[in-house]
Amino acid sequence: MDFLRQFFNTVLYVQLSPRRLVVRDPRSRACFDEVPEVAIHRPAGGRATVCAVGAEARAQAAGSDVVVVNPLAHPRTLVSDFIVAEQLLKFAIRRLYGGRAVFRPSPEIVMHPVDDYEGGLTPVEIRALQELALGAGASRARVWQGPALSDDELLLRRYPPAGRMLA
Missing domain, CATH: 2.30.36 (Actin; Chain A, domain 2)
Structure with a gap:
């Protein structure tokens, strides 16, 4: 039973900026790290x-x-081309798993914009990040603002008080 819970309780961590896109599976420690x-x-x-x-x-x-x-490079906003950004995230997730077409449950995806944005993220940008994750196959999408998260924090879903989940 514990195996099934772990299998269906997957999480992916996505750190994004105009310079890097990192998608990490904290359970397997598989990582996609590329220029976006x-x-x-x-x-x-x-x-x-x-x-x-x-x-x-x-x-x-x-x-x-x-x-x-x-699709992540724009002077005023986090996502400059939503459709291309969604395709990029889908590609990264496929590459993370080696392109294997085996049955894989939809993960929870934690999106983490790593740059500081003057005035913080707007509700529109938060929604865009959530929609990117959902469009890439997430069962649930959350947006994290704060320090980088460790694998244990992601797996246990215990986030440090130095940051917060944005709604």
């Missing part, structure tokens, strides 16, 4: 597709119909 850049192939008259993420995205930029986008 996405190479998008946009053929004339065709459908846009993601062709590379992270460091590989820059290498793909040589193609004339490839555009590199950082």
